[in-house]
Amino acid sequence: MSTPNEYRFQVNLSGMIQILSNHLYSSPKVFLRELMQNATDAITARKELEPGYQGEARIELTGTGDQLTMMVEDNGVGLTEADIHEFLAMIGQSSKRGQQALLDGETSFIGRFGIGLLSCFMVSHEIVMLTQSVKGGPSMEWRGKPDGTYTIRQLDTQLSPGTRVYLRCTPEAAHYFEAEYVKEALFYYGALLPYPVTLIHDGVQSVVNNDSPIWLTRPELARSCRAEVLSFGERLLGEKFQDFIPLTTASGRTGGIAYVLPHAVNLNAKRSHRVYLKRMLISEKAENILPDWAFFVKCLIWTDELQPTASREHFYENEKLEEVRSELGDALRMGLAEMAEQQTERLQKLIRLHALSMKALAVQDQEFYAMIHRWLPFETTRGHRELGELIDEGETLYYTGSIDEYRQIHHVASAQSMLVVNAGYIYDKELMATLPVVLHNVQTERLQPDEVSMTFTDVAPAERNRYYDALRLADSALQRFRCRAEVKGFKPADLPVLFTLSQESSTLRALEKAGEESTDLFSSVLGSLSAGIHSAGYSTLYLNVNNPIIKRVLNTPDNQMTPIAIEMLYVNALMMGHYAMNKQELEVLNQGIVRFIDWGLRANTNHEGDA
Numbered sequence: 322m323s324t325p326n327e328y329r330f331q332v333n334l335s336g337m338i339q340i341l342s343n344h345l346y347s348s349p350k351v352f353l354r355e356l357m358q359n360a361t362d363a364i365t366a367r368k369e370l371e372p373g374y375q376g377e378a379r380i381e382l383t384g385t386g387d388q389l390t391m392m393v394e395d396n397g398v399g400l401t402e403a404d405i406h407e408f409l410a411m412i413g414q415s416s417k418r419g420q421q422a423l424l425d426g427e428t429s430f431i432g433r434f435g436i437g438l439l440s441c442f443m444v445s446h447e448i449v450m451l452t453q454s455v456k457g458g459p460s461m462e463w464r465g466k467p468d469g470t471y472t473i474r475q476l477d478t479q480l481s482p483g484t485r486v487y488l489r490c491t492p493e494a495a496h497y498f499e500a501e502y503v504k505e506a507l508f509y510y511g512a513l514l515p516y517p518v519t520l521i522h523d524g525v526q527s528v529v530n531n532d533s534p535i536w537l538t539r540p541e542l543a544r545s546c547r548a549e550v551l552s553f554g555e556r557l558l559g560e561k562f563q564d565f566i567p568l569t570t571a572s573g574r575t576g577g578i579a580y581v582l583p584h585a586v587n588l589n590a591k592r593s594h595r596v597y598l599k600r601m602l603i604s605e606k607a608e609n610i611l612p613d614w615a616f617f618v619k620c621l622i623w624t625d626e627l628q629p630t631a632s633r634e635h636f637y638e639n640e641k642l643e644e645v646r647s648e649l650g651d652a653l654r655m656g657l658a659e660m661a662e663q664q665t666e667r668l669q670k671l672i673r674l675h676a677l678s679m680k681a682l683a684v685q686d687q688e689f690y691a692m693i694h695r696w697l698p699f700e701t702t703r704g705h706r707e708l709g710e711l712i713d714e715g716e717t718l719y720y721t722g723s724i725d726e727y728r729q730i731h732h733v734a735s736a737q738s739m740l741v742v743n744a745g746y747i748y749d750k751e752l753m754a755t756l757p758v759v760l761h762n763v764q765t766e767r768l769q770p771d772e773v774s775m776t777f778t779d780v781a782p783a784e785r786n787r788y789y790d791a792l793r794l795a796d797s798a799l800q801r802f803r804c805r806a807e808v809k810g811f812k813p814a815d816l817p818v819l820f821t822l823s824q825e826s827s828t829l830r831a832l833e834k835a836g837e838e839s840t841d842l843f844s845s846v847l848g849s850l851s852a853g854i855h856s857a858g859y860s861t862l863y864l865n866v867n868n869p870i871i872k873r874v875l876n877t878p879d880n881q882m883t884p885i886a887i888e889m890l891y892v893n894a895l896m897m898g899h900y901a902m903n904k905q906e907l908e909v910l911n912q913g914i915v916r917f918i919d920w921g922l923r924a925n926t927n928h929e930g931d932a
């Protein structure tokens with residue numbers, strides 16, 4: 322057997338660049354972020370060698386058209402010839418992964434994957450780097466091409482330590498090299514950088530990041546610089562905010578500002594925050610850095626302890642992230658608690674705008690619920706009210722468990738001034754159920770629609786006897802819907818009937834509806850399930866003796882008209898209660914409408930004939 326020959330994998334660099342640009346980076350514009358990160362890391366490395374060293378970065382734009390060139394210069398550590406061979410000539414190799422960093426995942430640098438520089442090939446056909454290491458040696462030039470070839474040469478002149486990267490734009494990327502665009506992009510990525518970033522164009526120099534405000538590193542000071550914090554948020558996040566909550570953590574290695582969104586947000590809206598790693602913008606879409614309930618804020622967060630993924634757009638889901646997320650959540654919660662104690666008007670305003678968020682949080686945290694409960698809004702039979710007002714009424718708080726249940730009873734309940742909360746919306750049922758646990762002097766009780774009938778007035782036996790014939794006709798008309806008729810008096814008088822379902826009949830209706838829409842096999846399974854609850858599954862159609870139409874129906878029973886009128890009132894009550902109708906009920910509705918039109922027209926023709 323011959324010995325196997327050993328070969329080395331070859332990398333198709335242009336193929337890899339395609340993959341990176343299509344799958345890793347969201348847009349070619351990220352090349353500037355990668356260059357700024359490298360400059361920042363180089364300055365950090367130099368500061369480690371020379372504590373107190375003042376770093377800076379300069380970005381110069383020259384030329385026009387296809388000669389448009391960008392130069393990004395830093396006064397960081399630079400590279401020796403050996404460094405170039407080790408780190409620039411080898412994709413995936415990075416000078417930023419020291420032994421310790423590998424062991425504990427901690428590093429003072431942003432880069433770690435050894436691929437960031439390749440993003441420059443999305444906007445340029447060549448990367449030229451001139452560099453001088455602080456360790457000495459000659460100044461070097463490295464030229465890399467997207468086909469994977471590169472050249473290295475020693476320069477005749479000695480540069481001062483640091484690195485310059487030159488890129489000449491491709492025609493498609495010209496936009497990313499325009500001065501206005503570059504200025505905005507530099508601010509976007511580098512607004513918080515702790516060293517000056519200067520843009521030079523047409524002989525004009527401008528520093529794009531002014532001095533970092535003090536509250537950046539110490540968010541607890543932000544409150545005393547309110548106007549400045551708000552205008553900073555507006556410039557960075559493009560929205561006019563009116564309120565914010567500083568976010569601090571115990572370690573002080575992550576912090577930020579949570580700007581309260583000035584508009585209500587959809588529960589499903591993406592909760593993306595802007596995160597700076599070592600003061601450099603890493604992600605504007607970080608979704609996983611705050612708890613889910615924090616959808617009423619947009620945050621600027623800075624951290625030096627989390628690890629970004631290679632795309633930089635997310636952070637690794639690890640224990641550290643979990644810890645930071647929960648600490649930031651606590652800080653937000655504490656900010657709200659402080660408002661509840663000291664600035665109730667501010668909190669009230671916030672809750673009005675973001676009630677859903679507050680309710681989500683209150684469901685999770687009873688202490689918080691107790692603190693803010695007074696301002697939570699609910700829909701009730703007495704209009705939209707805040708919970709504090711409802712509690713002050715001093716009554717047991719009745720609530721329904723679904724919107725449909727509420728619809729069934731709210732006419733009757735509100736006509737009788739009965740206070741019922743519609744707890745059918747998200748979180749409301751849980752909040753009503755746990756309220757007595759949170760506030761011991763408050764009673765709540767879930768109301769079933771059939772319990773509302775208890776507030777009806779009974780009809781005297783003699784009067785009831787008079788309706789015997791009409792009720793018999795009504796019962797037999799409703800028999801096939803497993804419903805019975807009952808006469809009661811209730812308000813409002815213009816409500817002719819009220820339909821209520823017991824728990825069993827509600828299940829039965831749902832099973833039957835599902836059966837109609839399922840395959841034969843499944844519907845027979847559902848059929849056998851429903852057989853078990855048939856006997857108990859009767860619903861009730863309450864006929865309101867105070868209503869003029871019902872009075873007429875009850876007082877003039879008619880073998881032909883009464884059953885049809887009762888059937889129509891029955892389907893009408895189903896519609897009012899938002900029940901899904903089965904086929905049989907829909908047929909009744911259709912036939913009834915046609916019949917009534919027919920009668921109406923006939924009656925009209927007869928009148929005309931009379932005339």
Ligand SMILES: Nc1ncnc2c1ncn2[C@@H]1O[C@H](COP(=O)(O)OP(=O)(O)OP(=O)(O)O)[C@@H](O)[C@H]1O
Binds near residue numbers: 395408431433434484
């Ligand atoms: N401005 C610079 N100054 C000094 N060294 C640099 C500079 N830019 C790049 N390098 C060197 O080139 C290497 C490769 O850079 P590249 O941006 O591709 O990857 P990285 O920054 O190490 O990691 P990542 O892919 O996570 O950004 C770096 O590890 C660093 O050694």
